[in-house]
Amino acid sequence: MTIKKIAKLANVSSATVSKVINGKDKYISEATRKRVLEIVEREGYVPNAVAKSLKVKRTKTLGIVIPDVMNLFFSELARGVEDAAEKMGYSIILCNSDNKVSKEEKYIQILQEKMVDGIILAASESSVSKYFNKRGTPMVLLDRDLSVDDQVGKITVDNESGIYEATCFLINKGCRDIGYISSEISSKISFQRLSGYKKALLDRGFQVSESMIYLNNYTIETGYYGMLELLKNNIRVDGVCCGNDMIAIGAIKALNEKGINIPTDVKIIGFDDIYITQYTEPPITTMAQPIYKMGEEAVKMILSIIEGKETELAKVFDTKLIERGTT
Amino acid sequence: MTIKKIAKLANVSSATVSKVINGKDKYISEATRKRVLEIVEREGYVPNAVAKSLKVKRTKTLGIVIPDVMNLFFSELARGVEDAAEKMGYSIILCNSDNKVSKEEKYIQILQEKMVDGIILAASESSVSKYFNKRGTPMVLLDRDLSVDDQVGKITVDNESGIYEATCFLINKGCRDIGYISSEISSKISFQRLSGYKKALLDRGFQVSESMIYLNNYTIETGYYGMLELLKNNIRVDGVCCGNDMIAIGAIKALNEKGINIPTDVKIIGFDDIYITQYTEPPITTMAQPIYKMGEEAVKMILSIIEGKETELAKVFDTKLIERGTT
DNA sequence: ATTATATAGGTAAACGTTTACTCGGTTAAT
DNA sequence: ATTAACCGAGTAAACGTTTACCTATATAAT
Numbered sequence: 001m002t003i004k005k006i007a008k009l010a011n012v013s014s015a016t017v018s019k020v021i022n023g024k025d026k027y028i029s030e031a032t033r034k035r036v037l038e039i040v041e042r043e044g045y046v047p048n049a050v051a052k053s054l055k056v057k058r059t060k061t062l063g064i065v066i067p068d069v070m071n072l073f074f075s076e077l078a079r080g081v082e083d084a085a086e087k088m089g090y091s092i093i094l095c096n097s098d099n100k101v102s103k104e105e106k107y108i109q110i111l112q113e114k115m116v117d118g119i120i121l122a123a124s125e126s127s128v129s130k131y132f133n134k135r136g137t138p139m140v141l142l143d144r145d146l147s148v149d150d151q152v153g154k155i156t157v158d159n160e161s162g163i164y165e166a167t168c169f170l171i172n173k174g175c176r177d178i179g180y181i182s183s184e185i186s187s188k189i190s191f192q193r194l195s196g197y198k199k200a201l202l203d204r205g206f207q208v209s210e211s212m213i214y215l216n217n218y219t220i221e222t223g224y225y226g227m228l229e230l231l232k233n234n235i236r237v238d239g240v241c242c243g244n245d246m247i248a249i250g251a252i253k254a255l256n257e258k259g260i261n262i263p264t265d266v267k268i269i270g271f272d273d274i275y276i277t278q279y280t281e282p283p284i285t286t287m288a289q290p291i292y293k294m295g296e297e298a299v300k301m302i303l304s305i306i307e308g309k310e311t312e313l314a315k316v317f318d319t320k321l322i323e324r325g326t327t
Numbered sequence: 328m329t330i331k332k333i334a335k336l337a338n339v340s341s342a343t344v345s346k347v348i349n350g351k352d353k354y355i356s357e358a359t360r361k362r363v364l365e366i367v368e369r370e371g372y373v374p375n376a377v378a379k380s381l382k383v384k385r386t387k388t389l390g391i392v393i394p395d396v397m398n399l400f401f402s403e404l405a406r407g408v409e410d411a412a413e414k415m416g417y418s419i420i421l422c423n424s425d426n427k428v429s430k431e432e433k434y435i436q437i438l439q440e441k442m443v444d445g446i447i448l449a450a451s452e453s454s455v456s457k458y459f460n461k462r463g464t465p466m467v468l469l470d471r472d473l474s475v476d477d478q479v480g481k482i483t484v485d486n487e488s489g490i491y492e493a494t495c496f497l498i499n500k501g502c503r504d505i506g507y508i509s510s511e512i513s514s515k516i517s518f519q520r521l522s523g524y525k526k527a528l529l530d531r532g533f534q535v536s537e538s539m540i541y542l543n544n545y546t547i548e549t550g551y552y553g554m555l556e557l558l559k560n561n562i563r564v565d566g567v568c569c570g571n572d573m574i575a576i577g578a579i580k581a582l583n584e585k586g587i588n589i590p591t592d593v594k595i596i597g598f599d600d601i602y603i604t605q606y607t608e609p610p611i612t613t614m615a616q617p618i619y620k621m622g623e624e625a626v627k628m629i630l631s632i633i634e635g636k637e638t639e640l641a642k643v644f645d646t647k648l649i650e651r652g653t654t
Numbered sequence: 655a656t657t658a659t660a661t662a663g664g665t666a667a668a669c670g671t672t673t674a675c676t677c678g679g680t681t682a683a684t
Numbered sequence: 685a686t687t688a689a690c691c692g693a694g695t696a697a698a699c700g701t702t703t704a705c706c707t708a709t710a711t712a713a714t
Contacts, residue, residue, distance in 0.1 A: 079397045
C-alpha cells in the first residue's frame, strides 16, 4: 500500500492524502479527510519512512555508539538516551565499539550513510581526535571527552575532582595506605582520575607510591587482579580508590576470597554508581555520576544542535558521594 | 556529494559510478574504475543508504524490542543480536518496551515504517497474541514465547524442565522446605517455570504450599521482599528457587541482612546465568540459558527468513546447571 | 564474410514521499 | 461591480539511488 494507491481509492490526489496523513489538513474538507483516513485504516496502510526521509532529508533517527551495552554503565547511558529520544519522536541505532577505534570508525561511517540526524558517541579510550565527519552529521561526545577540532557537543563529569573527593573521603575515614586501581591512562578521563587520586594524596601530606597503583581496564577482572597485586606488593593497604564500580566489584571479590573484612580492614570506594552497587555485599560506597540524566542531556543537546538552535556545547556534571557499606 | 556529481566530475554516467561503488564492475575498465574511486575518495563521498533502501526495498537494519536494556539479561541478549547482526552487515534499532504492550505496539509500528528488514521481539509479559504485522515484516520471538497465529520464528529455552531440574537440585542438596520466588504468571514462561517447580516438588513427594510461593516481578526488589515474606510466613525455609537471577540477588540481600547464612542455612538457585552472578557474594548457583547465543541465533533465524530460505521456525535451547556458592 | 560473444558504458524509469505552485470557485471587502 | 482573500484540491518535480535495457565497438568463431 502506498500513498498513491490510497489516493486512487479515495479519488483524490496523492498530495491530498499526504496532507491529511501529516495533519496539514487546513485546506482539506472534513469529508475528504474522513474518507481518506478511513481508507488508510481499512487498507492497513503503513507510511514509508524511508521515502519520506529521502525527501525531507531527515530520518528521525539517532546513532549511539558505546563500548559495550553489557556494561552496566553504558546500558544505563543508552537507556537514558533511548528514553529521551523516544519522547522526542526519535529512534536510536545502537552500536557497540568494544573500545576499538576501528569498529568505532566503521560505525560512524555506517551511521552517516544511514543518514542519522545525529550521533552520540561514548568514544573508545584510545580514540583519536579527528573524525571524518564527511556529512557534517551533528555529534555529541558523551562521558568520554576528546580533543576534537570539529564543532561537537560534550557531556562530561568532573572526573578529577570526583576522584579527588573520593580519595579525601577515604583519608577522612582514617585510611592511611590508599591504593588506586583503574584503567590505563590512554584516555582523558583515565588521566584525570589518576590525577585526582595523586593530588588528593599529595594535598593531604601522603606519598604517592607506584606499588599502590594498578592500571589496566575498567573491568571486574582488573579490580580482582589489581587488588591481589596491591595486597602482594604492599605490607599494608587499608583503603582503595577504584576508577569505576566494576573495578570495585572485582576488588571486593578478591578481598572476600582472602577473608579480609570490608570495611573494617580495608575500605573501598567506587565511581559511577551503576545500579548494581546497591545490591552487592556489602553495598558499594561510590562517587555517583548522573548516568541516566547524562544520556538524556546528550539527546537534548544533539536535538538542539540539529534544530540549529544556539547551543552551549559543553555541559559538565558534578559527581556526588553515595556512602554505603564498603567504607 | 551525490552519485550524480561524482559522475559529472568523472565524465561518466551515474550508472557507472553506482556500478563501481557496488563492485559490479565486471564491465568497467580499470581506468574508469580507478578514476571514479579516486574522485569518490577525494570528494569524501558518502553513499546515501536511504536512497538506496528506497530503491532496493531493503534497509540492512533490524529492529529489536526488549523490555529494558538496563536489565542484564536483555543487555546480553541485545549484545548477542548486535554482534551477529554486525557480522552480517546489519545495524539494529533498539527499543525498550518497559514490558508495556502499548510501547511495544508503537515501536513495532515505527520499525515497520522505517522498513526494517526484520524484527526481533522479546515480548512484554502481557503481550497478546495478535500483532498487526501490516507490512508482513519477518519477525522472531526471542526468549518470550507467544501463541501467535502469524508465521514467526521462535527462540526459546525449556523453562519448565529448567526450573524442574533446579528444584530437584535443591532437593538433592538436602533442602526440605523449598520456596519459590518469581514473576506473576502473566506470561507463558512464568507459567512454565512455576509449573516446573510444582512438578518437581510433587514428583519427589513434597507438598506445594502457597505460603512458600511469592510472585511479583523479575526484579531484585521482588527477590528482596519475596524472601522477607517467605521468612515471615514460614517456620522454616532452607532453599529457594528463584525465577531468575535478579530475584536471586534480591533474595541474597535479604538473607544477608537477616544474618542468615548462605548456603548453610538456606540455599539459593537462580535462573539465566547473567554474567554478574559469578561476582556476587556468594556467587550464585543458577540454571544457565545460553543468552548471548540465543541472541545470535535470533538473527541467524531472521536472516534466513528474510532471504526466503527454508527455515525451521522454532529453536529451543536447553538450560544447564552452573553450581556456585549459593548451594 | 557473417554471426556471436564479450567488453564498456549510457538512458531513463522507478522506489514512495513531500511541497511549491497552480487553478478554480466562493465569500468578503471596497 | 470589481478586487481581494480564502478554500479545497491537484500537478509535477525532486530527493539519490539502482537496474533493466540499449548502443557500440572489438574480438572470436563459423
